Amino acid sequence: MTHSRITSTLCVIVLLGTILQSCAIYRMKDSGGSSISLAGSNPSIRTIKVLPKQIPYSLRLEEFTDERPPEEMKRSERAKTAPADKLDFFSYGENYSLFKEDLLTLTSSYFSFAAAFPSISSGMIKFPTDLVMTGRVKHYYGYYENATSVVGDVLLGDLGRGIVGAAKEMPTGGVIEIEVQLTSTKSGKVVYQDKIFAKAPAKDTFAPEDRNFAAYEYADSRIYQLAINDFLQRLSAANLVMK
Numbered sequence: 001m002t003h004s005r006i007t008s009t010l011c012v013i014v015l016l017g018t019i020l021q022s023c024a025i026y027r028m029k030d031s032g033g034s035s036i037s038l039a040g041s042n043p044s045i046r047t048i049k050v051l052p053k054q055i056p057y058s059l060r061l062e063e064f065t066d067e068r069p070p071e072e073m074k075r076s077e078r079a080k081t082a083p084a085d086k087l088d089f090f091s092y093g094e095n096y097s098l099f100k101e102d103l104l105t106l107t108s109s110y111f112s113f114a115a116a117f118p119s120i121s122s123g124m125i126k127f128p129t130d131l132v133m134t135g136r137v138k139h140y141y142g143y144y145e146n147a148t149s150v151v152g153d154v155l156l157g158d159l160g161r162g163i164v165g166a167a168k169e170m171p172t173g174g175v176i177e178i179e180v181q182l183t184s185t186k187s188g189k190v191v192y193q194d195k196i197f198a199k200a201p202a203k204d205t206f207a208p209e210d211r212n213f214a215a216y217e218y219a220d221s222r223i224y225q226l227a228i229n230d231f232l233q234r235l236s237a238a239n240l241v242m243k
Contacts, residue, residue, distance in 0.1 A: 038102035047225045057130035061122040063100045064135040072141045091142045091215040110228045135180035142174035142219030172218045173202035198227035
């Protein structure tokens with residue numbers, strides 16, 4: 001195979017990988033109509049900050065291990081401690097379609113938007129990189145409270161809620177905590193350990209793209225972005241020493 005053919009083949013593979021990863025964020029519902037993707041119904045980058053100084057190493061992201069507690073995974077588990085009238089306001093792991101795969105894509109997208117590394121790869125095709133990031137998801141959930149009363153919901157409907165300003169935003173909260181480490185591919189040694197972490201208070205407010213996905217969208221498009229921003233700031237200031 002000639003050099004030009006090899007180059008063309010690699011370009012096609014990279015393009016296909018990028019398309020497949022992009023599609024993962026938009027994965028919405030399974031045949032039962034109950035599962036959603038990360039970033040809810042309309043993934044958006046609201047608060048990601050571009051780093052003033054890029055981290056001068058190429059990065060490969062591996063899927064994070066899912067270690068979330070039962071109450072974040074199943075509505076029936078949270079029902080053991082939470083009031084019945086609040087249960088529908090939380091996000092649950094059982095409603096995510098492909099949590100680990102979509103989280104990998106979402107993380108890669110946020111890192112790329114922040115221009116954190118000169119190159120970022122993930123997925124089946126493993127390109128040579130300077131660093132590999134692995135992680136363990138300890139917490140990942142969003143929470144919201146309906147901003148309108150039951151009567152208001154019935155009388156106004158979605159159109160009315162869009163008109164009434166008070167109904168556009170909802171009190172929200174949630175926690176995302178992922179323990180991560182960066183490993184040098186040259187030495188196999190860990191060069192950085194930290195947490196991607198953010199906790200949003202219930203007094204915070206958020207205007208979701210789709211009210212049905214408010215808790216999920218808040219976690220993915222607000223809390224996770226806050227966590228990513230803080231993490232990348234610390235990482236860029238760490239002056240990594242490659243062992």
